[in-house]
Amino acid sequence: MGTNNNLGLTGIKRKVMIVDDSKFNLYLLKDMMEKAGYEVRTFTSGSQAITSAEKDPPDVILMDIIMPEIDGYEVCRRLKANDLLKDIPVIFLSANTDPFNRVKAFEVGGADYVPKPYNFEELEARVGLQLKLRQYQIELEEKNEELRQTLEQLEHAVQRLREMSVTDHLTQLANRRGIIEKIQNEIARYHRSKHKFSLIMCDIDHFKRINDTYGHECGDYILERIAALLKSSVRAVDSPARWGGEEFLLLLVETNYRGARVLAEKIRTKIASAQFDFKGNLLSVTMTFGVTEFDDHIGIDGNVANADQALYKGKERGRNCVVG
Ligand code: GH3
Ligand code: MG
Numbered sequence: 003m004g005t006n007n008n009l010g011l012t013g014i015k016r017k018v019m020i021v022d023d024s025k026f027n028l029y030l031l032k033d034m035m036e037k038a039g040y041e042v043r044t045f046t047s048g049s050q051a052i053t054s055a056e057k058d059p060p061d062v063i064l065m066d067i068i069m070p071e072i073d074g075y076e077v078c079r080r081l082k083a084n085d086l087l088k089d090i091p092v093i094f095l096s097a098n099t100d101p102f103n104r105v106k107a108f109e110v111g112g113a114d115y116v117p118k119p120y121n122f123e124e125l126e127a128r129v130g131l132q133l134k135l136r137q138y139q140i141e142l143e144e145k146n147e148e149l150r151q152t153l154e155q156l157e158h159a160v161q162r163l164r165e166m167s168v169t170d171h172l173t174q175l176a177n178r179r180g181i182i183e184k185i186q187n188e189i190a191r192y193h194r195s196k197h198k199f200s201l202i203m204c205d206i207d208h209f210k211r212i213n214d215t216y217g218h219e220c221g222d223y224i225l226e227r228i229a230a231l232l233k234s235s236v237r238a239v240d241s242p243a244r245w246g247g248e249e250f251l252l253l254l255v256e257t258n259y260r261g262a263r264v265l266a267e268k269i270r271t272k273i274a275s276a277q278f279d280f281k282g283n284l285l286s287v288t289m290t291f292g293v294t295e296f297d298d299h300i301g302i303d304g305n306v307a308n309a310d311q312a313l314y315k316g317k318e319r320g321r322n323c324v325v326g
């Protein structure tokens with residue numbers, strides 16, 4: 003009857019541990035369980051049973067209650083307190099049928115209580131049920147773990163998507179959406195601390211010529227190099243961003259108009275004197291800069307427009323200059 007239950011999927015015999023201070027009881031039970039196809043280990047002492055279970059956990063434990071050294075309740079308590087052993091179902095077997103003792107069997111963590119003398123068929127059915135329940139529990143835990151991992155992967159993917167949505171693919175700087183979020187954060191900080199901050203809008207001069215002369219790939223390369231140069235020219239707390247095309251917006255935190263102008267001038271010189279080697283062609287570019295200190299009354303668009311207008315003036319004045 004039990005031959006379906008007592009074989010795992012892999013065909014390995016299910017392991018039953020029997021703990022009873024009566025050798026005669028052990029002998030009888032062992033014989034019956036082995037005939038039913040289980041691998042059986044027997045113990046007359048609870049502490050030896052625990053030691054053995056720690057080394058090689060059984061699938062189910064049949065436990066006598068009244069034993070001389072430590073009683074079955076205490077053995078069960080110790081098993082349940084052990085993370086490695088707590089999920090092994092313990093079935094109590096006892097001649098003591100007092101309801102108080104039965105209840106106690108469940109209170110200490112027992113899975114079932116079978117009165118002695120037992121009917122073997124019934125006992126085996128109960129063992130089979132506990133093994134099945136344990137199997138379900140294991141499968142559920144595995145599913146749970148799978149779900150947890152899937153969730154973790156999803157969280158990573160969402161995080162990655164979020165980063166991508168605020169990052170410019172070519173230069174890896176913040177994109178327009180990214181810099182707007184950063185300006186929004188800075189405005190919130192400004193309302194708390196009143197620290198001034200500034201924006202610099204800058205644009206590569208005559209960039210179209212680069213593309214026209216050396217090709218789009220070269221244009222991309224210059225954009226990447228300019229992005230790196232901008233990034234290395236500002237502090238880690240500042241944010242350089244690609245506003246669009248060959249136009250960049252820099253957010254300078256805790257920086258007033260004068261500070262921003264000084265920095266823009268520094269970057270302008272740095273770029274004008276840099277040489278970029280594209281496939282053996284030594285190229286240089288200049289940039290024009292529009293500087294504005296944040297004005298809390300005109301919103302993000304108004305402030306960006308101010309920087310843009312300053313930049314436009316710079317273009318009109320002949321490029322490669324700082325205006326604001
Ligand atoms: P100005 O000094 O007035 O700014 O002149 P400009 O030539 O830089 O400005 P214009 O707006 O006429 O041309 C910008 C050029 O930038 C045209 C466009 O093809 C190029 N561009 C924009 N985005 C990219 C890009 O991602 N890669 C490359 N290679 N070129 C780009
Ligand atoms: Mg006993």
Ligand code: MG
Pocket residue numbers: 205206207208209210248
């Ligand atoms: Mg340009």
Ligand code: MG
Pocket residue numbers: 205206247248249
């Ligand atoms: Mg432009």
